[in-house]
Amino acid sequence: xxxxxxxxxxxxxxxxxxxxxxxxxxxxxxxxxxxxxxxxxxxxxxxxxxxxxxxxxxxxxxxxxxxxxxxxxxxxxxxxxxxxxxxxxxxxxxxxxxxxxxxxxxxxxxxxxxxxxxxxxxxxxxxxxxxxxxxxxxxxxxxxxxxxxxxxxxxxxxxxxxxxxxxxxxxxxxxxxxxxxxxxxxxxxxxxxxxxxxxxxxxxxxxxxxxxxxxxxxxxxxxxxxxxxxxxxxxxxxxxxxxxxxxxxxxxxxxxxxxxxxxxxxxxxxxxxxxxxx
Amino acid sequence: xxxxxxxxxxxxxxxxxxxxxxxxxxxxxxxxxxxxxxxxxxxxxxxxxxxxxxxxxxxxxxxxxxxxxxxxxxxxxxxxxxxxxxxxxxxxxxxxxxxxxxxxxxxxxxxxxxxxxxxxxxxxxxxxxxxxxxxxxxxxxxxxxxxxxxxxxxxxxxxxxxxxxxxxxxxxxxxxxxxxxxxxxxxxxxxxxxxxxxxxxxxxxxxxxxxxxxxxxxxxxxxxxxxxxxxxxxxxxxxxxxxxxxxxxxxxxxxxxxxxxxxxxxxxxxxxxxxxxxxxxxxxxxxxxxxxxxxxxxxxxxxxxxxxxxxxxxxxxxxxxxxxxxxxxxxxxxxxxxxxxxxxxxxxxxxxxxxxxxxxxxxxxxxxxxxxxxxxxxxxxxxxxxxxxxxxxxxxxxxxxxxxxxxxxxxxxxxxxxxxxxxxxxxxxxxxxxxxxxxxxxxxxxxxxxxxxxxxxxxxxxxxxxxxxxxxxxxxxxxxxxxxxxxxxxxxxxxxxxxxxxxxxxxxxxxxxxxxxxxxxxxxxxxxxxxxxxxxxxxxxxxxxxxxxxxxxxxxxxxxxxxxxxxxxxxxxxxxxx
Numbered sequence: 001x002x003x004x005x006x007x008x009x010x011x012x013x014x015x016x017x018x019x020x021x022x023x024x025x026x027x028x029x030x031x032x033x034x035x036x037x038x039x040x041x042x043x044x045x046x047x048x049x050x051x052x053x054x055x056x057x058x059x060x061x062x063x064x065x066x067x068x069x070x071x072x073x074x075x076x077x078x079x080x081x082x083x084x085x086x087x088x089x090x091x092x093x094x095x096x097x098x099x100x101x102x103x104x105x106x107x108x109x110x111x112x113x114x115x116x117x118x119x120x121x122x123x124x125x126x127x128x129x130x131x132x133x134x135x136x137x138x139x140x141x142x143x144x145x146x147x148x149x150x151x152x153x154x155x156x157x158x159x160x161x162x163x164x165x166x167x168x169x170x171x172x173x174x175x176x177x178x179x180x181x182x183x184x185x186x187x188x189x190x191x192x193x194x195x196x197x198x199x200x201x202x203x204x205x206x207x208x209x210x211x212x213x214x215x216x217x218x219x220x221x222x223x224x225x226x227x228x229x230x231x232x233x234x235x236x237x238x239x240x241x242x243x244x245x246x247x248x249x250x251x252x253x254x255x256x257x258x259x260x261x262x263x264x265x266x267x268x269x270x271x272x273x274x275x276x277x278x
Numbered sequence: 279x280x281x282x283x284x285x286x287x288x289x290x291x292x293x294x295x296x297x298x299x300x301x302x303x304x305x306x307x308x309x310x311x312x313x314x315x316x317x318x319x320x321x322x323x324x325x326x327x328x329x330x331x332x333x334x335x336x337x338x339x340x341x342x343x344x345x346x347x348x349x350x351x352x353x354x355x356x357x358x359x360x361x362x363x364x365x366x367x368x369x370x371x372x373x374x375x376x377x378x379x380x381x382x383x384x385x386x387x388x389x390x391x392x393x394x395x396x397x398x399x400x401x402x403x404x405x406x407x408x409x410x411x412x413x414x415x416x417x418x419x420x421x422x423x424x425x426x427x428x429x430x431x432x433x434x435x436x437x438x439x440x441x442x443x444x445x446x447x448x449x450x451x452x453x454x455x456x457x458x459x460x461x462x463x464x465x466x467x468x469x470x471x472x473x474x475x476x477x478x479x480x481x482x483x484x485x486x487x488x489x490x491x492x493x494x495x496x497x498x499x500x501x502x503x504x505x506x507x508x509x510x511x512x513x514x515x516x517x518x519x520x521x522x523x524x525x526x527x528x529x530x531x532x533x534x535x536x537x538x539x540x541x542x543x544x545x546x547x548x549x550x551x552x553x554x555x556x557x558x559x560x561x562x563x564x565x566x567x568x569x570x571x572x573x574x575x576x577x578x579x580x581x582x583x584x585x586x587x588x589x590x591x592x593x594x595x596x597x598x599x600x601x602x603x604x605x606x607x608x609x610x611x612x613x614x615x616x617x618x619x620x621x622x623x624x625x626x627x628x629x630x631x632x633x634x635x636x637x638x639x640x641x642x643x644x645x646x647x648x649x650x651x652x653x654x655x656x657x658x659x660x661x662x663x664x665x666x667x668x669x670x671x672x673x674x675x676x677x678x679x680x681x682x683x684x685x686x687x688x689x690x691x692x693x694x695x696x697x698x699x700x701x702x703x704x705x706x707x708x709x710x711x712x713x714x715x716x717x718x719x720x721x722x723x724x725x726x727x728x729x730x731x732x733x734x735x736x737x738x739x740x741x742x743x744x745x746x747x748x749x750x751x752x753x754x755x756x757x758x759x760x761x762x763x764x765x766x767x768x769x770x771x772x773x774x775x776x777x778x779x780x781x782x783x784x785x786x787x788x789x790x791x792x793x794x795x796x797x798x799x800x801x802x803x804x805x806x807x808x809x810x811x812x813x814x815x816x817x818x819x820x821x822x823x824x825x826x827x828x829x830x831x832x833x834x835x836x837x838x839x840x841x842x843x844x845x846x847x848x849x850x851x852x853x854x855x856x
Contacts, residue, residue, distance in 0.1 A: 092574065103563055260407055
């Protein structure tokens with residue numbers, strides 16, 4: 001019985017991690033249509049912030065606040081110098097952000113080397129759940145991702161900010177004639193998404209291998225989840241559940257590589273079946 | 279021949295590059311000669327990506343999968359069978375297996391309404407996966423250590439170099455002939471305006487599949503050339519790093535122009551080994567920076583800076599009148615298209631709320647109505663552009679509800695678009711040639727300089743003055759001329775039914791009159807069925823046999839011109855009542 005619980009919780013924590021990664025992308029790309037393939041590197045930088053904070057002797061919980069701040073500032077700079085030139089140009093966005101991510105990886109490798117970085121979790125204890133001992137930190141991640149999901153849903157549906165963003169997405173020129181500073185909305189959205197990426201990176205750092213090139217796997221899975229999920233948060237929850245859960249389960253049964261393959265295969269088959277008549 | 283080389287910049291530049299490459303062994307040591315030889319293999323790889331991406335618009339961010347697969351397949355077979363037969367089998371499968379993989383991928387990514395973004399993400403994920411697979415399946419691939427002992431070439435030194443150069447020249451020749459052939463023009467048109475090409479009867483997902491398969495084969499071939507060169511196959515050949523690198527070479531050099539890919543790949547692959555031994559991280563960061571700057575500020579690559587004006591030695595296109603047998607359709611009016619209770623909604627928004635309409639041969643039916651009534655949606659629903667929510671569209675009594683646009687066009691139902699939708703990159707004659715092809719794939723090697731069109735199409739071309747502008751790029755025409763070209767292109771499809779969405783909008787009165795006469799000729803002499811969306815009531819009065827008034831997604835009135843224009847209901851609709 002406790003084996004099943006452990007597998008189930010592993011799946012849940014896998015789903016949660018994917019959700020945290022995808023939510024930043026969902027906001028930036030799914031809502032605003034801004035393509036940023038360097039998103040994975042923002043996650044990586046969040047993880048590295050946590051590593052550096054750990055090496056400096058800071059409280060690990062502090063890095064959860066530090067990382068989003070650092071990445072928020074970083075996103076602001078990136079938006080100003082790079083992303084702004086790319087609005088509306090999909091092909092150029094893909095290429096430029098891929099190039100940017102390569103630069104970020106190489107610079108990080110230059111500074112830190114290519115290898116894995118050590119980092120400690122804020123809590124190391126396990127908690128007993130229905131007979132199985134399970135790491136408390138993972139449970140925390142599951143709870144945090146649920147919290148964030150609900151928060152974003154509320155913001156999207158019930159607040160002024162949510163309305164404003166939806167108006168800008170629907171009809172930017174009309175929104176701007178109504179006094180909405182459209183560029184500001186894009187900028188703030190990008191910063192928020194980047195900060196979320198940093199937060200996710202710092203949060204998952206104790207659980208995964210932290211190294212400069214870690215980002216690409218995450219960004220691919222994140223984008224696949226966003227593309228599969230479609231237009232709303234609910235869809236995103238569904239797609240991350242499907243993809244994250246399958247990845248975890250199949251990795252457990254066979255090998256992590258087959259888990260990764262499963263994510264791609266499930267996506268392309270579902271997309272193909274869904275759009276077969278168009 | 280020298281003359282035509284001088285006139286054509288692509289051929290001239292390629293000749294210069296190859297000539298320089300010919301001289302390499304005479305001026306450098308064996309070490310550098312083979313370094314450049316290795317670069318030449320990567321140039322072939324880059325050309326394969328340029329074909330898929332630059333020409334066909336398929337952003338393949340995982341192209342190394344094809345290259346690496348070719349290298350591994352060749353290596354595995356060649357190591358295990360040292361005979362000549364084994365080598366040949368290795369070459370064959372090294373080219374074939376990537377092609378088959380491309381075929382499989384295509385089925386998933388082209389046969390849906392996908393964006394370049396989706397294609398980019400999926401192909402990138404493939405690169406990551408295959409690299410992992412190569413590491414995991416170490417029984418086959420040697421895992422992290424790779425496969426050593428791949429049998430090398432039977433020659434070495436300058437001979438090997440000239441062999442590789444010969445392969446490059448072969449690929450360059452084939453690529454050049456392909457990109458300048460009629461098929462090459464079709465590929466560019468699909469890249470720039472896929473939907474429009476579907477409405478000309480072309481099966482665009484199939485065309486894109488052909489291109490990816492073709493490109494993957496060449497990439498596999500490059501892999502097959504590389505494995506015996508290095509006598510070693512490793513995961514770096516199938517890696518995501520190589521996949522992004524080849525994109526960088528083609529982007530910096532300039533995509534869609536062959537020479538750009540050659541220059542980019544050659545330069546970077548000659549400089550990289552040199553700089554990587556001195557300051558590797560800095561060089562890679564620099565390359566990344568150059569890439570980003572080029573992408574944002576010089577999107578056509580560095581080659582476009584060198585060659586601002588491209589000259590080509592293309593022959594004038596000739597328009598030839600086809601022999602026409604008789605009217606397209608029998609005399610007399612009969613029902614040809616029936617629309618029964620057609621409903622179309624976008625989610626909760628109901629646009630068409632139950633349309634009943636019949637189109638007859640030899641008849642002009644005009645559809646009028648206030649903006650937002652659903653007129654364009656009606657045409658979109660009939661022609662497969664929008665999905666029908668309920669009801670039936672019957673063409674010759676066959677339901678065409680679920681048919682794709684390309685199939686509907688082949689059954690002689692054609693439409694124009696409200697905003698002009700010509701292929702701006704191609705000339706007027708090339709646009710016409712595409713339309714005249716009616717969905718059949720043209721030559722992959724030759725450029726036929728004759729365009730066969732029906733007499734009435736030729737008449738319209740002459741009448742509109744487009745005959746004088748055959749070699750002009752369609753994008754350079756005025757708006758009115760583009761609209762007339764659009765009309766000619768639809769006529770070139772030789773349809774039995776034409777659906778026209780405001781065909782005379784923006785045209786001067788003189789043109790309108792001529793177009794009106796053309797429509798009457800088409801319908802009353804040639805037996806076509808015409809459905810025309812119009813705003814100009816005077817024009818409608820002149821040419822319509824029947825008028826239908828569309829209001830708020832429903833037909834408010836349907837009858838002859840007198841009946842409709844005298845109806846009080848219609849007057850109310852146009853004056854804003856209900």
